[in-house]
Structure formats: structure tokens, C-alpha cells
Amino acid sequence: MSSQAFIASARARATRLSSVAAIVAAAEKLRAQGVNVIDLGAGEPDFPTPENIKDAAKRALDENFTRYTAASGIIALKEAICARAATDFGAEFSPSQCSVTVGGKHAIFNAVVSLIDPGDEVLVERPCWVSFPEIINFAEGRMVPLDTEGTDFHLTADQVRDAITPRTKLLIVNSPSNPTGRVIAAPEFRKIIEVAAEHGLWVISDECYVQFVYPPGKPNSAATLPPELRERVLIAGSLSKTYAMTGWRIGFVLGPEAWVTEVTKINSQSTSNVNSITQRAAVAALTESQESVAKMLAEYTRRRDWLVPALNAIPGVSCGAPEGAFYGFPNVRGLMQECGFETSKQLADTLLYDYGVVLTGGSAFGIDGYLRLSYANSLEAIQEAVSRIGRMRQERS
Ligand SMILES: Cc1ncc(COP(=O)(O)O)c(C=O)c1O
Incomplete structure (x- = not known):
């Protein structure tokens, strides 16, 4: 029996695993090691699916x-x-x-x-x-x-x-x-x-x-x-x-x-x-009722209104106000320079491995010098993450 190595198609080889998926996997590993990880990396709501939607799914099952x-x-x-x-x-x-x-x-x-x-x-x-x-x-x-x-x-x-x-x-x-x-x-x-x-x-x-x-x-x-x-x-x-x-x-x-x-x-x-x-x-x-959507938007607004000024208060960080979605996208070039990071990925990796904060370096989206912070997480988690970023700056600059 010949044992040949699997060789993927050119098309598959040219496809990269989502960089966000890779970050999620790294965070999962740290969590399994007992690290207190704060996740501002995930691009998904932290809310449960509204009850009326789940009820409709249950009915669909019951009705075969x-x-x-x-x-x-x-x-x-x-x-x-x-x-x-x-x-x-x-x-x-x-x-x-x-x-x-x-x-x-x-x-x-x-x-x-x-x-x-x-x-x-x-x-x-x-x-x-x-x-x-x-x-x-x-x-x-x-x-x-x-x-x-x-x-x-x-x-x-x-x-x-x-x-x-x-x-x-x-x-x-x-x-x-x-x-x-x-x-x-x-x-x-x-x-x-x-x-x-x-x-x-x-x-x-x-x-x-x-x-x-x-x-x-x-x-x-x-x-x-x-x-x-x-x-x-x-x-x-x-x-x-x-x-x-x-x-x-x-x-x-x-x-x-x-x-x-x-x-x-x-x-x-x-x-x-x-x-x-x-x-x-x-x-x-x-x-059915769209009330849950309005509630989520109100909560994202509350978090955004806390996050943006808090980021701007960190020297070397400058963040414009998001007009939609749930991502802060601050320019961190000043912070990188002060702390000796050449890329925002290095900065994101340090925040992940040394401070337990998951976020995404701008290069994943095609631009360096920025970070993406998803505020689809509780205000308490967001506050703790920003405080850890501030601590990193103090310790590294
Ligand atoms: C800009 C954008 N488009 C599309 C999607 C796809 O979302 P889904 O496939 O979960 O509907 C995402 C998910 O993160 C997104 O950020």
C-alpha cells in the first residue's frame, strides 16, 4: 500500500484560515490554561437569541x-x-x-x-x-x-x-x-x-x-x-x-x-x-416585534460612549467614533512607537499573551497601526480590557 502525502488543490492552498478564527483559537487555549481572558476579538453579539425566535424553532421541531x-x-x-x-x-x-x-x-x-x-x-x-x-x-x-x-x-x-x-x-x-x-x-x-x-x-x-x-x-x-x-x-x-x-x-x-x-x-x-x-x-x-434589536442598539450605544473617550484618554491612541456596527478602530501608532512594537499584530499578541486581552491587529483587515476592539461584550469587560491596555503602556513605555 503506497502512503502518499495529501496535497490540497491549488485553490485550497491559496485560501487562508480566517485570521479572526486563529485569534479565537489562541484565546480558547489560554482560557483552558486558566488565564482570565477578556474577549474583545469576537465579531458577534454577546446577547442570547431572543426568546420569540427560539420558540419558533422549538415549534418547527415539534411540528416535524x-x-x-x-x-x-x-x-x-x-x-x-x-x-x-x-x-x-x-x-x-x-x-x-x-x-x-x-x-x-x-x-x-x-x-x-x-x-x-x-x-x-x-x-x-x-x-x-x-x-x-x-x-x-x-x-x-x-x-x-x-x-x-x-x-x-x-x-x-x-x-x-x-x-x-x-x-x-x-x-x-x-x-x-x-x-x-x-x-x-x-x-x-x-x-x-x-x-x-x-x-x-x-x-x-x-x-x-x-x-x-x-x-x-x-x-x-x-x-x-x-x-x-x-x-x-x-x-x-x-x-x-x-x-x-x-x-x-x-x-x-x-x-x-x-x-x-x-x-x-x-x-x-x-x-x-x-x-x-x-x-x-x-x-x-x-x-415579530423588533424590540430586541432596539435594546441591543441602545446597549451598544452605551458601551461605545464609554469606550471611545476612554481609548482617547490613553496617550498614543486616537479613536474616531464608530457610526455603526460594534467595533472601535483606534489608531495606535503612537502607542506602538512608545512601547517598541513594529506592528499592530505584535501589540495585539502582547495584549493577548501577557495581559489576557483578545483584540485584532489592523493588519488582519489590510492596514497596520490600528487595533479592532469589538464592544460586543459587557461594559465591565470592556472597562477591564481598557485598564489592561493602560497598564501595558505604563509597564512597556
Ligand atoms: C462585514 C461582514 N459581512 C458579513 C459577515 C458574515 O456574517 P454571517 O456569515 O455570520 O452572517 C460578517 C461577520 O462577521 C461581517 O463582519
Whole structure:
């Protein structure tokens, strides 16, 4: 019997394990060793899934709603997704413009893979969510980063226009953004899509944090665009953050029917469908009271309002106020210099291994000199983490 080493495909070899997943694993290991670890690394709500959603899942089980469903999802859920877009954004979509996916990540994966051919250029703001470059790479597209540090992490229509070439096929926008928490103001958002449409680009609007915009800001979706612009945009939605349902794995695409059909085709040959129980729970999430969402937003606001001034009070740290999502993204170049760190990853590693604080270095998102702190953790935990960062500065500078 010959024993040959397993050699993964070129495509698999070119795919990296999520750097956030690697941090989560490192923190888990420390915790198992008894270290008091504070986790500001996780990009997921610390709240439990609301009771009414869990009740709907229990009912689905009791009713034996446990079989395959249509690859694009059950009709009641697609109708609920369309109804939410109508209620929240005054937009009319039909269920045929909707396909249910295994989370927002799967929505974006299938949307990219169903559009991009090798060598096609994809415009993405940088810093950006860790999975955009990997998904584009998987599809053999070429990511063209649009650096937003100079505009306080707000993507502009001019930047998009300047980056377009004959090979550009797709623009990905993500507002509110992970990791920066910035929101593209509605007028600029519209201009960006106008530029994309003028040049025949397609757009994915990742709206996974759309419901978490801090007052006086308001949620803004591509759904509000006029029909001639909207026909270029596929919305990638997710229930993960909005309803504290990260483990349930449920998201969707909403937009041009021809694109949605391709997404469904890929669903049908990979995941078949999102699990039937989750789909029933998602109907309850979207159609019943939205009070839990408002409560979570109020709590994130309270934490943000404590965190941002506290970070700015540390010498060498400067943090703009997140306008949405639940991430602080401070510039820590001064702190790095003072404490002798060359990269924000070194700083993040020291905070993890010597101070038990989990957070993510900016380089994971394509920019060094920053840290991402998720404030989806209790205010007490956030306060303790900031105090440990301050202690590290005192001990290392
Ligand atoms: C910007 C962004 N898009 C999409 C997702 C995907 O979320 P999920 O697959 O859990 O719906 C995430 C999760 O962290 C995210 O931060």
C-alpha cells in the first residue's frame, strides 16, 4: 500500500484560515490554561437569541418541520425578507429576487463566485472585512483595494471612479463597516452606486450591520435606491448580528433576479438549503416585534460612549467614533512607537499573551497601526480590557 502525502488543490492552498478564527483559537487555549481572558476579538453579539425566535424553532421541531426545503428558502421566509425591506426602507422586492443562504458570508461567497471570472477586478475599500480578499481570491478575481484612511475610512465616489479599468466588474461596499464602524452617508452612497452603474459595474452591498447605526444616524440600505440603480446591486443580508443568531447560520441575497438565480443554483449544488428549523426561526425574527434589536442598539450605544473617550484618554491612541456596527478602530501608532512594537499584530499578541486581552491587529483587515476592539461584550469587560491596555503602556513605555 503506497502512503502518499495529501496535497490540497491549488485553490485550497491559496485560501487562508480566517485570521479572526486563529485569534479565537489562541484565546480558547489560554482560557483552558486558566488565564482570565477578556474577549474583545469576537465579531458577534454577546446577547442570547431572543426568546420569540427560539420558540419558533422549538415549534418547527415539534411540528416535524425537518425536511429539505427549496434551495432558495421557504416562501414564508422570502416573503418576510421582502416585507422587512418594504417596512424599513420602503422598497418593493418580490420573493423571486431573494435567496436564503447559510449566513451573510455564504451570501457574499456565492454572489462573488457566480459573477467573477479569473482576472476580473473587484473594488473593495481597505481596511475591510477579512473574508472579502479571500473570497475574491477563491474566485480567481483580482482585488483592487481602495484605501480609505485618508478620508477617515469613508469610501467616496471619486475613489471608486479613479480605480475603474476595463477589467473592473464588481464593487463591494460594506456600510456600516467591519472593522471601522464607519457609515457611508446616504448621498455619497448613492453617488458611489451611480458611478458604478455608469461604468456597467455590479455591486454587492454587504448590509450585515445595517440595523446597527447610532443616532442621529439612521439605517440606510441599497434598497432605498431608485430602480435604475438598484438593478445593479445585490444586497447581502444577515440575521447573525441583527438578531444575535450567529450560530444559526442564516442570511440572504436580495436583488437582480438573474444574479439571485445563479446564487440559488450554487446553493442547490453545495448546501442544498439552510436548515429548515433555522428558516422558521428567521420568519419569527423578521416578522415579530423588533424590540430586541432596539435594546441591543441602545446597549451598544452605551458601551461605545464609554469606550471611545476612554481609548482617547490613553496617550498614543486616537479613536474616531464608530457610526455603526460594534467595533472601535483606534489608531495606535503612537502607542506602538512608545512601547517598541513594529506592528499592530505584535501589540495585539502582547495584549493577548501577557495581559489576557483578545483584540485584532489592523493588519488582519489590510492596514497596520490600528487595533479592532469589538464592544460586543459587557461594559465591565470592556472597562477591564481598557485598564489592561493602560497598564501595558505604563509597564512597556
Ligand atoms: C462585514 C461582514 N459581512 C458579513 C459577515 C458574515 O456574517 P454571517 O456569515 O455570520 O452572517 C460578517 C461577520 O462577521 C461581517 O463582519
